[in-house]
Amino acid sequence: MSIHPAPAGRIDRLFRSCFDDAGVDGGGLSVTTKNGERETLYVSDAVATEVERLQFTLGEGPCVDATNSGTPVLVADLGDPTDVANERWPVFVREAARFGVRAVFAFPIRIGAISLGAVDLYRLTPGRLSHPELSSALSTVDAAGLAILDSPEEPVDPDSTSTSMIVHQAAGMLMVQLDCSIDEALVRLRATAFTEGIAVHRLAADIVRRHRRLTKEE
Numbered sequence: 001m002s003i004h005p006a007p008a009g010r011i012d013r014l015f016r017s018c019f020d021d022a023g024v025d026g027g028g029l030s031v032t033t034k035n036g037e038r039e040t041l042y043v044s045d046a047v048a049t050e051v052e053r054l055q056f057t058l059g060e061g062p063c064v065d066a067t068n069s070g071t072p073v074l075v076a077d078l079g080d081p082t083d084v085a086n087e088r089w090p091v092f093v094r095e096a097a098r099f100g101v102r103a104v105f106a107f108p109i110r111i112g113a114i115s116l117g118a119v120d121l122y123r124l125t126p127g128r129l130s131h132p133e134l135s136s137a138l139s140t141v142d143a144a145g146l147a148i149l150d151s152p153e154e155p156v157d158p159d160s161t162s163t164s165m166i167v168h169q170a171a172g173m174l175m176v177q178l179d180c181s182i183d184e185a186l187v188r189l190r191a192t193a194f195t196e197g198i199a200v201h202r203l204a205a206d207i208v209r210r211h212r213r214l215t216k217e218e
Contacts, residue, residue, distance in 0.1 A: 014140050022105075026047055028044065029119050038063070038064075040053075066106035066120075067115060072108070105129060108141075178215075
């Protein structure tokens with residue numbers, strides 16, 4: 001799975017702003033492929049690269065837990081021997097310390113019940129996120145999720161007007177089926193297509209033809 005250049009630039013801008021507002025030194029973003037595997041989509045620097053590599057190699061760490069649980073995982077001090085992180089990810093904690101990482105904050109990227117991946121932020125000094133810093137991080141995670149969904153998985157039908165009409169027609173049907181706003185229906189449509197690894201206009205066509213129906217649990 002690759003990210004389109006435009007969304008990649010958008011994600012980088014989102015993260016650079018977040019690093020300042022959240023008082024962190026860097027971070028990364030990983031997505032969950034349709035096969036259930038994690039794939040790194042963005043890293044800010046060499047340290048973030050190692051943080052992502054460690055979690056992928058070891059199968060443990062904050063992003064792994066955040067993705068599996070669907071809730072944020074916030075560790076203010078990896079050097080604190082009483083923190084449960086040392087029990088859950090002993091190897092990750094030891095190896096991350098080698099790269100100077102002292103605090104990690106991981107957030108799942110979700111659209112409804114759909115898991116798109118996770119974001120992790122790191123600090124080279126220990127410390128909790130303040131309420132404004134946490135708010136900034138959460139806003140960035142939401143925005144990054146929408147940016148991911150803007151990444152086309154395959155070329156769309158050249159008849160762009162027809163394609164757009166099908167997508168919006170499907171969104172209108174979902175709005176009624178799911179009892180939600182048209183904006184939420186569009187996001188749900190795009191999230192489902194992304195998770196299943198298909199183009200959004202193909203999923204939309206199946207919905208319009210009544211070959212597919214989404215539920216609130218999807």
